[in-house]
Amino acid sequence: MALFSRGKRAADQATTPDSNGSEATETDAAATPTTESPLTGGADGGEASVATPTEDLPTVGISMSSFQGVGAAPAETPAAPSTPAPRPAQATPRTLAPAEAPEAKETVPGLRDNALLRQALAALSDTPAPHDVANVARQLLQGSVFLRVHGDARTLLAEGQDLPLAIATQGDAQFVLVFSGGEPLQASVRADGQTDTSAMGQPVLAVIRHVLDGPFAGMILDHASVPGRVLLPRQLLQRAVDEADPELTVKSILAAPRTEATASEIVAALPTAKLWIAAGKPEGSDAFGIAESRTPEGDRYLEVFSHPLEIVALGRSDSPLPVTAAQLGGALKSDEGISGLLVDPAGPWIRLQRDDLLPVIALAG
Structure with a gap:
């Protein structure tokens, strides 16, 4: 048969x-x-x-x-900041994986x-x-x-x-x-x-x-x-x-075919989703910073992750730290040099611009 x-x-x-x-x-x-x-x-x-x-x-x-415990803190743990620290753990131009799922x-x-x-x-x-x-x-x-x-x-x-x-x-x-x-x-x-x-x-x-x-x-x-x-x-x-987020909302949206509404759907999901940032020590520094990516044009994007495994899969020495949408909004509000957020840079990923993130910035009060 x-x-x-x-x-x-x-x-x-x-x-x-x-x-x-x-x-x-x-x-x-x-x-x-x-x-x-x-x-x-x-x-x-x-x-x-x-x-x-x-x-x-x-x-x-x-x-x-x-896997550093898949979210477990490293031996020297930076406290989760009230707003992510502006100093980047990684701030170099990146060649990203494909933005969209096959x-x-x-x-x-x-x-x-x-x-x-x-x-x-x-x-x-x-x-x-x-x-x-x-x-x-x-x-x-x-x-x-x-x-x-x-x-x-x-x-x-x-x-x-x-x-x-x-x-x-x-x-x-x-x-x-x-x-x-x-x-x-x-x-x-x-x-x-x-x-x-x-x-x-x-x-x-x-x-x-x-x-x-x-x-x-x-x-x-x-x-x-x-x-x-x-x-x-x-x-x-x-x-x-x-x-994991119980509904896997952010990952599911990123894995789906892209539409004009994708960015707004991600922004709407951020306040209730489990989110993470990557903390590490920049080369030559003893202080922890928060990972960002820069485009060849110099635009800065704070890296945000839907799961600690997204950070581990990058093969870097960064450690995952939980973060809220309000904290991300505070970082964007306090540092106008941040162009937006880069969500799940290992792919599928999306760049959210400041104009997209006005509802998140509003959460910072």
Whole structure:
């Protein structure tokens, strides 16, 4: 049975999302979505699991200390300023990553690939550095991902059964197999030959929380793709969720196609979003400063981040510090030499000009 058969599809077989944004498609028929426990099942590692030999598991030498705790303060901690300090930790012209996300394809009809995650995984080397893994983890935090379901998901859902998710085992540890798109999932099926498989698309935070709520040691992304695969341990996933904005509003807006309203949507999201700035010591100085970027023309932009992983992924020595929109407004109000904000410079990013940020400046009183 071929995976994602493109045979005749009846009108009632079309893949549709449920109220939680979940989607499913199968080898012979599209699954009927459910709003009841869409991620339950697969935890017992029985018939649903895809056993993967230890030597085949991606091993990445990472730890929380490698990421400076994903938001943990450095040994010498600058106190979060009432308004960000004007002295830049980095104030040199930058060559930025692409501002916009690549176009997301539907390699499986009805299921949209996570294009940013696929791009980050494709950039991995055989021995990724910690900031490369952080780059994957930050790009995971938007959109949806694919899960493998062993068996006919439509039948299982109709019968009210749990969906047995594909997992990999390493000793006593279990890892949920997660995929950035249809092609990596098809590669997984070719690798193990278990063609009785369904694909389900789920919002990424729902998947991460399912991993954290279960007995799993983490997740493996695109496990059959070499070298574009990586293991994200439970500790990293926990910290990533703890530090994330619950709605992932800023990241979601930046990952979406740009419109004339994008800048105003970001500005409107800033007062309620979790935000971070990058603190570090400029070369030749013992004092901490706040990172900014300068254009070749000399315009200054204060760097603002939607998650600490966005800072770690830059591979710099800066440490993340939480900041509020009112504090950012105070910095802009007190220093008219700041041209605006550069949000998530590792990309997708956006520059917000002072005129865009008048509502934020007004928060400073």
